[in-house]
Every structure is written in C-alpha cells, then in structure tokens.
Amino acid sequence: MQAIKRFINRMRSKSPWLLHFDCGSCNGCDIEILACLTPIYDVERFGIINVGNPFHADVLLTSGTVNHRNKKVLANLYAQMPSPKLVVAIGACGLSGGIFREAYNVVGGIDKVLPVDVYVPGCPPKPEAIIDGVVLGLQKLQSLHEQLSVGKGA
Amino acid sequence: MTRTVILIACGLIAGPILGGLFSGMDRILTARMQSRIGPPLLQPFYDVAKLLFKESLVVNVWQVFCAYCYIAASSIALVLFFLQSDLLLILFVQAVGAVMLVVGALSSTSPYSHIGAHRELLQILSYEPLLVLVVVGFYLETGSFKLTSIYAWREPLLLKLPFLFIVLGYVLTIKLRKSPFDLSTCHHAHQEIVKGLLTDYSGPFLALTEIAHWFEIVLLLGFCTLFWATNWFGMAILIVATYFLEVLVDNTTSRMNWRWMLSYVWGVGLTLSLVNLIWLRQG
Numbered sequence: 001m002q003a004i005k006r007f008i009n010r011m012r013s014k015s016p017w018l019l020h021f022d023c024g025s026c027n028g029c030d031i032e033i034l035a036c037l038t039p040i041y042d043v044e045r046f047g048i049i050n051v052g053n054p055f056h057a058d059v060l061l062t063s064g065t066v067n068h069r070n071k072k073v074l075a076n077l078y079a080q081m082p083s084p085k086l087v088v089a090i091g092a093c094g095l096s097g098g099i100f101r102e103a104y105n106v107v108g109g110i111d112k113v114l115p116v117d118v119y120v121p122g123c124p125p126k127p128e129a130i131i132d133g134v135v136l137g138l139q140k141l142q143s144l145h146e147q148l149s150v151g152k153g154a
Numbered sequence: 155m156t157r158t159v160i161l162i163a164c165g166l167i168a169g170p171i172l173g174g175l176f177s178g179m180d181r182i183l184t185a186r187m188q189s190r191i192g193p194p195l196l197q198p199f200y201d202v203a204k205l206l207f208k209e210s211l212v213v214n215v216w217q218v219f220c221a222y223c224y225i226a227a228s229s230i231a232l233v234l235f236f237l238q239s240d241l242l243l244i245l246f247v248q249a250v251g252a253v254m255l256v257v258g259a260l261s262s263t264s265p266y267s268h269i270g271a272h273r274e275l276l277q278i279l280s281y282e283p284l285l286v287l288v289v290v291g292f293y294l295e296t297g298s299f300k301l302t303s304i305y306a307w308r309e310p311l312l313l314k315l316p317f318l319f320i321v322l323g324y325v326l327t328i329k330l331r332k333s334p335f336d337l338s339t340c341h342h343a344h345q346e347i348v349k350g351l352l353t354d355y356s357g358p359f360l361a362l363t364e365i366a367h368w369f370e371i372v373l374l375l376g377f378c379t380l381f382w383a384t385n386w387f388g389m390a391i392l393i394v395a396t397y398f399l400e401v402l403v404d405n406t407t408s409r410m411n412w413r414w415m416l417s418y419v420w421g422v423g424l425t426l427s428l429v430n431l432i433w434l435r436q437g
Binding site: 007008011012014015039042044045046047051052053055056058080082083084 | 181185188189190191192193194197200201203204207208209210211348349352353354355356357360
C-alpha cells in the first residue's frame with residue numbers, strides 16, 4: 001500500500017500541468033512565465049504542460065495583485081481544479097500587492113484569497129526562479145502527502 | 155479456447171502499452187523538430203497515472219457513462235482486431251466509441267466543449283466514408299472482409315492498393331488529431347479552444363479518454379500493417395514510416411477550418427479511392 005502511494009506521488013511530481021492566471025499583472029511576470037515554455041528553457045522536459053483549463057490543471061500560477069473585481073474569478077478557478085493542487089504566487093505584486101498595495105481597489109497578494117504554497121519573489125522573477133518555485137511546490141506536495149498518509153496509518 | 159483468451163489479453167495489454175509508447179515517441183519527435191529536448195519517453199504513462207489518482211470532478215453523470223463507453227468500444231475494437239475478426243465489425247465498434255466521446259462532450263454546457271464536439275462530428279463525417287472505402291478495397295482484392303484471409307494473402311496489398319494507403323494516411327491524420335486536421339482537440343490546443351472536445355473531462359475520466367485514444371492509435375496502425383501483411387519486417391517499416399510522416403506533417407502544417415477539411419479530404423480521398431477501386435475491378 002505504501003509502495004503504491006509512493007508511486008502515485010512520484011507520478012504527480014513528474015507531470016505537473018500548469019494553469020496560468022494573470023490576476024491584474026503588468027504582463028512582466030506573464031512574459032517570464034511564458035518564456036519557460038520556449039526552446040531555451042523547455043519545461044516539457046519535466047512533463048510540465050501549460051494548460052488553459054482549470055479542470056486539467058495541478059498547479060495554479062498566479063501573477064499580479066488581487067483586486068475586488070477579480071478575486072471571485074481567482075477563487076472560482078481554484079475551486080474548479082481537482083485536488084491535489086498547488087498555488088504558486090509569482091512576482092512582487094502576487095506576493096504582497098507590490099507597488100499597488102495601497103491602491104483603493106486592491107485587496108493585496110494572492111494569499112489574501114487562496115492558500116499559497118510557494119512564493120516566487122522578483123519584479124519580474126527570472127524563468128529559472130519560476131521553474132524552481134514549481135519544483136519546490138511539488139516537493140512540498142509530496143511531503144504533505146507523506147505526512148497525511150502517516151497520520152492516517154497511526 | 156486458450157488461444158482466444160491469450161489473444162484477448164494481448165489486445166488489452168498491447169493497446170495501452172504500445173499506444174503510450176507511440177505517443178511518447180511522438181512527443182519527443184515533435185520536440186526535436188521544434189529544437190527542444192522534449193519529455194521522457196514514458197511521459198504519457200506518468201500523465202495518465204497522475205490523472206487516474208486525481209479527485210474526480212464530474213460535470214454530469216452522462217459524461218462518466220460516455221467516457222466508459224468510449225474506452226469499452228475502442229478496447230473491444232482492438233481486441234476484435236487481435237482475434238482476426240471482421241473488418242466491418244471493427245469499423246463500426248470503433249465508430250460507436252468515437253460518437254460516445256462526442257455525446258459526452260455535448261452533455262455539458264461549456265461552449266468550448268460544444269465547439270469541440272461539433273468539430274469532432276465533422277471530422278468523423280470526413281474520415282468515416284474513406285475508412286469504409288479502404289475496407290471495400292481490401293474486399294475487392296482478397297474477396298473477404300475477414301482479417302484472417304487478408305493476413306493470409308500471398309502478396310503485399312500495398313502494390314495493389316497504393317492510393318487507398320494514401321487515403322488511410324488522411325484518415326490517420328484526422329484520427330490521431332494531427333495538423334492540419336486537429337480541429338476538435340489536440341496536444342497543442344490548450345489555449346485557443348481549451349482542449350475543445352476534452353474541456354469538461356477531468357481527472358480519472360480524462361485518463362480514460364487518453365487510454366481509449368491509445369487503443370485507437372494501435373488499431374489504426376494495425377490497419378496500416380494490413381498493407382504489407384506478408385512479413386513482420388515490412389509491417390514494422392510501414393508503421394514506423396507512416397507514424398514518422400504523421401509527426402512531420404503535424405509539425406509542418408497549420409490548423410485549417412472544417413470547410414477546407416471536409417472539401418479537401420472528401421475531394422482528394424474519394425477521388426483516390428475511386429481510382430484505386432476502378433483499377434482493381436478492371437485489372
């Protein structure tokens with residue numbers, strides 16, 4: 001049973017499908033995210049696919065500040081993803097609201113709405129940093145599962 | 155009796171394994187053609203294993219039923235192929251699966267799913283007559299729809315049915331969801347139609363449709379082997395060459411609209427098959 005669980009966890013970390021949501025970013029972070037898919041970085045080496053559909057996604061990559069308009073959209077996208085799922089906040093705005101944090105329409109960083117697993121700082125972060133963030137998130141997902149299964153066993 | 159059981163088991167095991175390996179090879183080749191490195195060979199298996207153990211979010215119950223029907227029909231079609239059954243029977247069982255996938259997509263309310271389903275119906279409309287004509291060609295040459303007699307035929311059928319092989323190539327391009335005919339869904343259609351036909355399938359049910367697609371790949375490549383059934387070497391070369399050509403076509407052409415697909419595939423396909431069939435009758 002333990003072996004099967006370990007197998008499933010390995011499969012999960014080998015095929016993370018990303019959903020990218022621009023939550024009011026200036027497009028700086030978005031361009032860096034899409035740069036990960038180019039032949040230079042080629043994230044498909046790690047089985048990463050950039051999907052456009054929350055039903056198929058495992059990892060939600062969000063960039064930009066959350067405002068009162070799009071917080072519902074963000075929460076809705078997260079709700080439509082089948083678990084186990086992961087949220088990665090990208091860039092200064094996604095982390096805290098960035099330079100927009102005191103604007104009247106801004107709620108703040110992504111973590112005001114969703115449970116964020118990994119924070120990738122930078123304005124914008126390099127593609128290498130984004131790939132690192134996703135990999136870190138996958139490790140966290142695996143260790144969480146191991147903890148959960150140990151807890152259930154005891 | 156034991157032979158039958160072994161053949162059924164072979165069909166059920168060979169389908170997913172060969173199909174997965176072919177699509178893994180496909181992804182690596184595609185990546186190399188785009189000067190990328192590409193995923194590992196076993197990546198399709200990782201994807202399916204992950205999807206199978208995800209939470210099942212179901213849009214409605216019909217979709218689950220349709221996903222199971224699709225995989226049942228495509229696996230039965232492949233098993234019938236391994237049992238050397240009747241070609242027409244295999245064709246129609248396979249068609250049931252293809253239609254069930256569309257019914258599942260139509261049962262949701264998502265507009266992307268509907269666009270994908272409508273386009274898939276047009277794709278079925280394009281390739282289904284051609285596939286029947288290919289089978290008719292086999293009948294005219296060998297005098298039987300049975301696979302046993304086609305495999306027992308003394309000379310390679312490719313020499314007598316060259317145009318029908320090209321027609322089968324068109325069918326294969328549509329069925330493998332390759333450019334220029336990847337209208338309904340394909341590996342690259344993540345952004346513009348959000349995977350179209352497969353938009354509302356998720357988790358384990360998406361995995362089922364993927365496995366069913368592998369069965370279909372193996373079945374269609376099995377059809378290719380009929381054209382050089384006299385020795386194993388010829389079959390292998392024919393399959394590898396055809397699949398390589400499919401990937402090449404996929405990477406060198408762009409997606410067209412359904413009007414072009416229907417007129418082009420019917421125009422070229424029907425003409426080529428009629429020429430070949432008339433030649434067979436006369437010759």
